[in-house]
Amino acid sequence: MRTQQVNEVYNIMSLRFHLCFLVLFVVFLITPTHCLGHQCLPKQHVALFIFRDSLVDAGNNNYINSTTEVQANYGPYGETFFKYPTGRFSNGRIIPDFIAEFANLPFITPYLYPGYHQYTDGANFASAGAGALIETHQGLVIDLKTQLQYFKKLEKLLREKLGVAETKTLLARAVYLINIGFYDYGVLLFTTNSSASKLPSRRIRRYGDSQLDKCDQRGRKFVIPNLGPFGCLPFARALNMALGNIGARLQEVNPIVKLHNEALSKVLQELEGELNGFKYSIVNSYTYLSEIIHKPSKYGFKESRIACCGIGPYRGMFSCGGKRSIKEYKLCENVSDYVFFDSIHPSEKASQQFVELMWNGTPNITGPYNLKEFFENK
Numbered sequence: 001m002r003t004q005q006v007n008e009v010y011n012i013m014s015l016r017f018h019l020c021f022l023v024l025f026v027v028f029l030i031t032p033t034h035c036l037g038h039q040c041l042p043k044q045h046v047a048l049f050i051f052r053d054s055l056v057d058a059g060n061n062n063y064i065n066s067t068t069e070v071q072a073n074y075g076p077y078g079e080t081f082f083k084y085p086t087g088r089f090s091n092g093r094i095i096p097d098f099i100a101e102f103a104n105l106p107f108i109t110p111y112l113y114p115g116y117h118q119y120t121d122g123a124n125f126a127s128a129g130a131g132a133l134i135e136t137h138q139g140l141v142i143d144l145k146t147q148l149q150y151f152k153k154l155e156k157l158l159r160e161k162l163g164v165a166e167t168k169t170l171l172a173r174a175v176y177l178i179n180i181g182f183y184d185y186g187v188l189l190f191t192t193n194s195s196a197s198k199l200p201s202r203r204i205r206r207y208g209d210s211q212l213d214k215c216d217q218r219g220r221k222f223v224i225p226n227l228g229p230f231g232c233l234p235f236a237r238a239l240n241m242a243l244g245n246i247g248a249r250l251q252e253v254n255p256i257v258k259l260h261n262e263a264l265s266k267v268l269q270e271l272e273g274e275l276n277g278f279k280y281s282i283v284n285s286y287t288y289l290s291e292i293i294h295k296p297s298k299y300g301f302k303e304s305r306i307a308c309c310g311i312g313p314y315r316g317m318f319s320c321g322g323k324r325s326i327k328e329y330k331l332c333e334n335v336s337d338y339v340f341f342d343s344i345h346p347s348e349k350a351s352q353q354f355v356e357l358m359w360n361g362t363p364n365i366t367g368p369y370n371l372k373e374f375f376e377n378k
């Protein structure tokens, strides 16, 4: 029985992950452009482009030949705010929605939304379950390479619509939110015998260097939440229980994540020194989530360990909605009390608080820039 549970959990995840850390791959493959034109868009207009995974996917997987394992287009997802399932892995709004609200933009539409071509406010390319590697859920998600190809297509479309100069301005002023999530890194920590020494500070650096020549010296603003304490997700707690003594990894995971986060800060800091106009904002998810998990009542929550929606210990089995390999699930009565909506993803309320920190955060938590400064074109 227990073995079966473990297998179920593993089935949910793709096991083929690679330690190679690819943020910079994303950062530099988005070819920067120049604002040479005289007819630039209004100074205040800052678009928002979103890449990567389920924490920021607004429903792209609804429009591909995917699987319910990496979709959230069924109830009770979406019920609190939208009143219908949109594909967001939340009871309501997710991180990019709150950023859009703060920035006075409409909710940024999934790129694949049929018939949508109004991209001047930005676009959401993220796809739940998408890892850095193409093999991750191959054919079932929009892998990173494809997300970037879509971005190129959009650039072309914008050029036809706005002209070359304005498109360049738009893209140079835009904010790029890139979430490196569970599927890229967290799962790996549970499924391989990782040791801190394998962590790729030097590797990130080398990778960055190899990409530098692709990066012309243009201003682009990147927002990169660092890695949260994965060991504290309901999913991880449940997995740890299921694995028992074999997988006493919970204690190992968070220190490794911390090391990774230190390496990320260091590399981005170095790049900022080397590249004109390269600006970034690291939002300290790790600190925020650790705080909220240890002192939920301070943040207006009652439950920070158990998910609102799921089954098993901590409702940590990823079954919310009953359409995945595990069919049973339980739903809490009042999601406002919960930090986690399903076994992996935050509730709407937790996302909202997180975006408040992204927007207004002081340098000890969000830096060197916060989103407010980015959207005010500072």
Ligand SMILES: *[C@@H]1O[C@H](CO)[C@@H](O)[C@H](O)[C@H]1NC(C)=O
Binding pocket: 065
């Ligand atoms: C959709 O996925 C299923 C199952 O993986 C596959 O059999 C089918 O051929 C796919 N359809 C398309 C249009 O790709």
Ligand SMILES: *[C@@H]1O[C@H](CO)[C@@H](O)[C@H](O)[C@H]1NC(C)=O
Binding pocket: 193, 195
């Ligand atoms: C994991 O690594 C540790 C040392 O880093 C080693 O002692 C242990 O035997 C390894 N476990 C497995 C299952 O490979």
Ligand SMILES: *[C@@H]1O[C@H](CO)[C@@H](O)[C@H](O)[C@H]1NC(C)=O
Binding pocket: 300, 302, 334, 335, 336, 337
């Ligand atoms: C749900 O929880 C929130 C926060 O704890 C509380 O303000 C609200 O009154 C609760 N709603 C119900 C219907 O119990």
Ligand SMILES: *[C@@H]1O[C@H](CO)[C@@H](O)[C@H](O)[C@H]1NC(C)=O
Binding pocket: 287, 362, 364, 365
């Ligand atoms: C960050 O600094 C602010 C004041 O500048 C303080 O109120 C807050 O508690 C600090 N947060 C952390 C996590 O250190």
